[in-house]
Amino acid sequence: MSERPTSRREFLAATGGIAGSLWLSLHWRSVEAAAHDAHAAAMSESMPTFKWLSAVEAADTDALTACIIPSGETPGAHEARVVVFIDRALSSFFAEQADEFRSGLNATQRKFSAAHSGKAFASASAEQQTAFMHTIDSSPFFTQLRFLTIVGLLSSPKYGGNFGGVGWKVMGFVDQHAFVPPFGYYDRAYAGFKPYPPLAVSGVKS
Amino acid sequence: MSARTFKTTDSVDFIVVGSGAAGGVMARELSQGGFDVLVMEQGPRLGPGDFEHDELKYGMLDGIVNNRERNPQTFRKQPDQVAKRQKSLTYARIVGGSSTHFTANYWRFHDIDFKERSLRGGIAGTGFADWPITYDELEPYYTKVEWEVGVSGLAGASPFDPWRSKPYPMPPMPVKSSGVLLEQGARKLGLHPFPAPMAIASQPFRGRPGCIHCGFCMGFGCEVMAKSSSLYTMIPEAEATGRCEIRSESYVFHIDTNAAGRATGVRYYDRDGKEQFQKARSVVVCANGAETPRLLLNSSSGRFPDGLANSSGMVGKYLMFNQGSRVDAVFEHELNEYKSAQVTRILHDFYDSDPKRGFYGGGGIDARIGPQPTNWALTEREGVPRWGAGLKAHLETFPRAMCASGHTTSLALETNSVSIDPQLKDAWGVPAIRTTYRDHSDDLSMARFLQERSAEIMEAAGAQQIWKAPVTERTGSVHLLGTCRMGDDPKSSVIDKHHRTHDVPNLFLCDGSSFVTSGRGQPTMTIQALAFRAADHIGQMARRNEI
Numbered sequence: 001m002s003e004r005p006t007s008r009r010e011f012l013a014a015t016g017g018i019a020g021s022l023w024l025s026l027h028w029r030s031v032e033a034a035a036h037d038a039h040a041a042a043m044s045e046s047m048p049t050f051k052w053l054s055a056v057e058a059a060d061t062d063a064l065t066a067c068i069i070p071s072g073e074t075p076g077a078h079e080a081r082v083v084v085f086i087d088r089a090l091s092s093f094f095a096e097q098a099d100e101f102r103s104g105l106n107a108t109q110r111k112f113s114a115a116h117s118g119k120a121f122a123s124a125s126a127e128q129q130t131a132f133m134h135t136i137d138s139s140p141f142f143t144q145l146r147f148l149t150i151v152g153l154l155s156s157p158k159y160g161g162n163f164g165g166v167g168w169k170v171m172g173f174v175d176q177h178a179f180v181p182p183f184g185y186y187d188r189a190y191a192g193f194k195p196y197p198p199l200a201v202s203g204v205k206s
Numbered sequence: 207m208s209a210r211t212f213k214t215t216d217s218v219d220f221i222v223v224g225s226g227a228a229g230g231v232m233a234r235e236l237s238q239g240g241f242d243v244l245v246m247e248q249g250p251r252l253g254p255g256d257f258e259h260d261e262l263k264y265g266m267l268d269g270i271v272n273n274r275e276r277n278p279q280t281f282r283k284q285p286d287q288v289a290k291r292q293k294s295l296t297y298a299r300i301v302g303g304s305s306t307h308f309t310a311n312y313w314r315f316h317d318i319d320f321k322e323r324s325l326r327g328g329i330a331g332t333g334f335a336d337w338p339i340t341y342d343e344l345e346p347y348y349t350k351v352e353w354e355v356g357v358s359g360l361a362g363a364s365p366f367d368p369w370r371s372k373p374y375p376m377p378p379m380p381v382k383s384s385g386v387l388l389e390q391g392a393r394k395l396g397l398h399p400f401p402a403p404m405a406i407a408s409q410p411f412r413g414r415p416g417c418i419h420c421g422f423c424m425g426f427g428c429e430v431m432a433k434s435s436s437l438y439t440m441i442p443e444a445e446a447t448g449r450c451e452i453r454s455e456s457y458v459f460h461i462d463t464n465a466a467g468r469a470t471g472v473r474y475y476d477r478d479g480k481e482q483f484q485k486a487r488s489v490v491v492c493a494n495g496a497e498t499p500r501l502l503l504n505s506s507s508g509r510f511p512d513g514l515a516n517s518s519g520m521v522g523k524y525l526m527f528n529q530g531s532r533v534d535a536v537f538e539h540e541l542n543e544y545k546s547a548q549v550t551r552i553l554h555d556f557y558d559s560d561p562k563r564g565f566y567g568g569g570g571i572d573a574r575i576g577p578q579p580t581n582w583a584l585t586e587r588e589g590v591p592r593w594g595a596g597l598k599a600h601l602e603t604f605p606r607a608m609c610a611s612g613h614t615t616s617l618a619l620e621t622n623s624v625s626i627d628p629q630l631k632d633a634w635g636v637p638a639i640r641t642t643y644r645d646h647s648d649d650l651s652m653a654r655f656l657q658e659r660s661a662e663i664m665e666a667a668g669a670q671q672i673w674k675a676p677v678t679e680r681t682g683s684v685h686l687l688g689t690c691r692m693g694d695d696p697k698s699s700v701i702d703k704h705h706r707t708h709d710v711p712n713l714f715l716c717d718g719s720s721f722v723t724s725g726r727g728q729p730t731m732t733i734q735a736l737a738f739r740a741a742d743h744i745g746q747m748a749r750r751n752e753i
Contacts, residue, residue, distance in 0.1 A: 067593060067594065068593040068594070068597065069593075069597065069598055069601075070594060070595055070598060072595070072598075074598075074602075076598065093267055130594070133593065133594075137592060137593060142592075142593075146592060146593060147584065150580065150583045150584050151262065151266070151580055151584070153583070154261070154579045154580040154583055155260075155261060155262040155580060156258075156259075156260050156261075156262065156263075159262060167579075168579065170598065170601060170602065171579050171583065171601050171602070171604045171605075172540075172542075172602060172604050172605035173544055173578075173579045173604060173605075174542075174544075175259075177259075177418070177420055177429075178418035178419060178420055179418070179419040179420070179421070179545040179546060180419065181380040181381075181382075181419070181546075183380075183382050183383060183419070183541070183542050183543075183545040183546055184382065184383035184539070184540050184541040184542040184543070184545075184605075185383060185539035185540050185541070186383035186386040186387055186537070186539065186541060187380075187381050187382055187383045187385070187386050190381055190386050193360065193363065193378075193381075193389075193400070193401055195362070195363065196365050196398055198365065
């Protein structure tokens with residue numbers, strides 16, 4: 001599926017039905033451009049340039065998403081390029097949340113830098129980042145960030161995140177088009193359905 | 207034969223509004239019966255190659271469902287509130303309707319569903335009523351759905367099943383680990399789980415391939431035509447008669463009537479947004495439990511000031527959603543529930559209402575995937591960290607997780623309704639749907655009761671962890687039932703037992719809106735059985751010149 005090119009028609013469908021939405025007709029050029037960029041990003045080995053986030057915003061967003069789904073033995077939000085998803089999503093199909101995200105992000109940046117003598121969140125130590133996350137994790141911005149991080153981690157790579165399907169790998173989801181039984185551990189040794197004796201009903205039904 | 211094309215000035219025998227579960231059956235039955243049939247569908251026509259495994263598109267961007275920007279709605283809990291803009295009622299807006307994206311659970315209703323009020327007695331403050339038809343009258347048509355639309359299952363497996371005249375045409379879908387665990391846990395508790403009847407081809411059937419177990423059924427269009435959607439079953443068979451046209455991207459907004467009070471045709475917006483009028487001898491509305499009452503209410507005229515076919519005042523009233531519950535569970539080994547159909551085992555031990563519980567209600571429990579990865583990961587569960595290594599560790603349990611889901615009754619309340627919002631209009635300028643809905647307390651009690659039973663089953667099956675998702679008042683649904691109810695008395699119902707409106711002799715309604723009670727949570731099988739039965743009677747009446 002990730003090999004499939006994002007055609008114009010597919011993207012139209014993705015953003016609200018083949019007939020298209022009013023929003024879509026007004027923003028068609030930017031949506032189409034974003035689709036091509038997202039698809040190019042999904043195919044590109046090197047980190048793509050950002051369309052909507054500034055370099056500083058992108059670096060901090062990347063670090064914030066990495067706190068939500070950290071890297072470790074397995075990849076996290078950083079390797080999945082969730083920040084690219086957020087950049088593409090907020091400049092196209094999630095554009096209506098863009099202002100809210102930017103103001104929340106900028107306020108978070110200011111809050112961090114004020115408490116850490118002008119330092120940017122992205123360049124802080126892991127301990128400093130974690131301690132700070134505990135101070136913002138019940139804010140509306142955190143809820144939005146968490147939503148975008150998970151959606152970016154697990155949506156089709158054509159939207160810019162889930163790079164190379166690493167989000168699916170973390171979840172143990174196999175992106176394959178057809179499966180055959182047995183599907184899991186418990187259906188391997190299933191002996192077949194055993195019918196009930198007709199008398200069983202009277203004892204149970206009240 | 208190739209599909210027919212009619213002119214707007216042709217007076218077709220039947221216009222069928224809507225191409226979904228009911229509309230597809232209606233089109234196929236009436237065209238095979240020798241009538242000229244024109245199906246009007248709001249949405250576009252897509253094929254198997256157009257559908258994708260794309261959770262973002264179908265789950266969040268309204269890929270094939272009514273679009274929240276172009277088809278806005280309002281919602282309120284109670285009639286004394288001002289409704290706020292909010293999407294409440296969801297349906298697929300494409301050829302095949304919601305049968306294209308459904309999960310394909312195909313339980314029959316039981317005998318009790320049709321006559322429960324008489325057997326149990328009325329419930330104060332509700333519109334709880336008997337159907338004017340019985341299970342015995344509908345049985346041949348349930349069998350027709352199974353054999354002509356295509357349902358997989360095992361006859362006689364549930365000791366609670368109603369009688370049937372024929373076995374299923376296909377064996378059940380292969381059991382998944384969730385089904386095995388539900389079966390093991392439930393049998394330990396003395397319950398009677400059985401293979402789920404599903405409208406999915408478990409093997410090649412009537413020219414369609416068997417399921418390839420890709421796992422993307424619920425909310426997605428089938429990419430191999432194994433799901434028995436109208437799009438792949440009834441619609442092509444209707445077109446093959448050479449007497450049926452499917453006119454997609456044609457949005458009917460008004461049914462016109464003449465001085466004699468008969469329907470003369472429909473007004474609609476074509477794909478270029480241009481208003482058209484299509485003539486017809488009869489109109490059958492199968493637009494779903496949201497759009498059918500909306501169309502009638504928007505079709506008011508001097509002769510029908512409160513909306514068409516609404517002398518009873520019941521159009522839009524008694525909306526029912528089906529309540530339900532969900533228990534998430536994690537086991538020691540991998541289940542890999544993201545593969546294959548949602549459901550492979552269900553149980554009906556709690557189907558009947560039981561006075562000992564202290565409230566009205568009944569339902570079924572099934573074993574299922576729940577949502578695919580994105581929506582599964584977004585679900586917050588008690589005790590799971592919202593971020594960091596703890597959240598990531600939780601996401602890694604996805605292959606070992608399943609869901610036991612309860613599906614339950616909704617009582618008919620006159621205050622729960624589809625009406626027309628006084629201000630809001632859609633992108634075509636058509637007045638929008640306003641939903642008013644609040645569950646009866648018995649509906650919530652029943653959902654919680656089944657959640658407790660589901661949790662016990664998961665424990666008996668050896669779950670390592672269990673979460674009970676809060677059972678709350680529903681603010682929306684994909685089950686859109688009861689809004690033009692069937693009945694013998696024209697004062698308290700909209701259609702008669704043959705689906706003819708009491709007020710307009712050549713106007714028929716058939717879809718979820720026809721329901722008198724909600725059943726126990728899986729309505730589409732009954733919607734299609736009603737459609738086969740209605741088409742049978744409508745065809746006979748037309749041949750006898752009684753329309």
